[in-house]
Amino acid sequence: MSEQIVTGAPQGTPESGVAPEVAALLAHADDNMVLAQRLGEWISNAPELELDIALGNIALDHLGVARALYTLAGEIEGEGRDEDDLAMGRTERQFANLLLVEQPNGDFGHTIVRQLLFDVYQRLLWDGLAASPQRSLAGIAERARKEAEYHFRFSSGWLVRLGDGTEEAHGRAQDAIDSLWRFTAELFEGPEPVDRREWERTVFAVFDEAGVSAPEDPYQRTGGRRGFHTEHLGYLLAEMQWMQRAYPGMEW
C-alpha cells in the first residue's frame, strides 16, 4: 500500500501521460487560477474599498490568463477538454501550480509579499514566452506581461509603504517575507527558464527601498510543479470545484 502511494503517480498527474508542451501550459494556468481564487477571497475584506477593487481586478487578470491558457492547452492536447474541464475536473495531485500561490492570504502584508514575489517572476516569465513560436501563447504572454507590470507597481508600491511605515506594518511585512521566502526556489524549477539573478535584483531593490530583508535561512520547500502540494491547496480546490463536482457540467 504505502509503496504505491510513494512511487505510483496517479494517472494524469503532472508527471504522467500529458505531453510536455501541454503540461507546461497547465502549470502556468494553474498558477494563475489558484492565485485568482486566493485573491478573490479578499473581496469585501480588504482594508479599503480601493484595495478591494485593486485585488479583485488583479484576480480577474490572473483568471483571464488562466482561462486562455487552459483553453489553449485543451486545443493542443486535442482530446476535447475545455477550460472548465481543466480547472474544475483535475485533482490536487494533478495541479502543477507553485506552492507560493496556494499559500493562504494571511494579512494584507502577507498577500502583498506573495504578490510581489510572483509578479517579478511573471514579468520575466512572460518576457520569455512572448517570443514563443506558439503564436497564441506569445499573444497571451505579451498581454499578460503588460498586466504583470501593473500588478508589480501595486505590490512593490505597497511593500515599500508597509516596510517603510509604522512599526506594526514593518513587522508584518517582514514576517510575511520570512514565512514565504522558502517557496521561492521553486520559481526557478521550470517549466521555462526564468533568470534567478534578474529576479533577485528586482526583488532586493524593492526590499531595500522598503527596509526589509530576505531571511538567511536557506531552507526551501518545492514540489508544486510535480503535484506535491502544501495542505492548503486541497481546501482551496474543494471550495472552487465543489459545484462542478456535485453537478457536473452545470451552468447558470
Add this chain to the structure above:
Amino acid sequence: MSVATDVRGLVASVVDPEIPVLTIADLGILRSVELDDDRVTVTITPTYSGCPAMRQIEDDVAAALRRAGIDEFEVRVSHHPAWTTDWITEEGIRKLAEFGIAPPSRIDEVVCPRCASDRPRLVSAFGSTACKALMVCSRCGEPFDHFKRF
C-alpha cells in the same frame, strides 16, 4: 451595398457592454468578418485578460447575427497579435473623451475630461473595470476614469 458589407456593418455595430458608447470596431477588437458560402466567421481579439465583457461580446455578436437571420456562423477568439490600446480608432478616442473617460495616454499626460486641467491625481491604478484607472481632477475636483494605456 453587398451582403458582406451589411454583415460586417452589423457585427461592427455591436457595442462594448461596459462602455456602451464604443462599438467593438471602435475598440479595435473586431479583427475580421469573413463570408464563405453563406457561413460567417467573426474573429475578435480579447482586450485585457481580466475583462469579463469578452464572453458577453461573443454572445452579443452571436445574437446580432441571429437577429439578422444568420444561423451559420462562428465567433473565433484570436490571441495573436495581442490587442493594444493603439488599436482604438480615432472615432473611439473621441467618443471616450465625450463620455467622460480620459482616453489612453501616459499617466502624466492625462487631461481631465471635464475641465481639461492637465494635473489630475491618480487615486488607484485599478478602477471600475479592468481597463480603467480611477483619477481625480485637482482643479475641478471631479473623479473620473482613465482608460489605461496598454
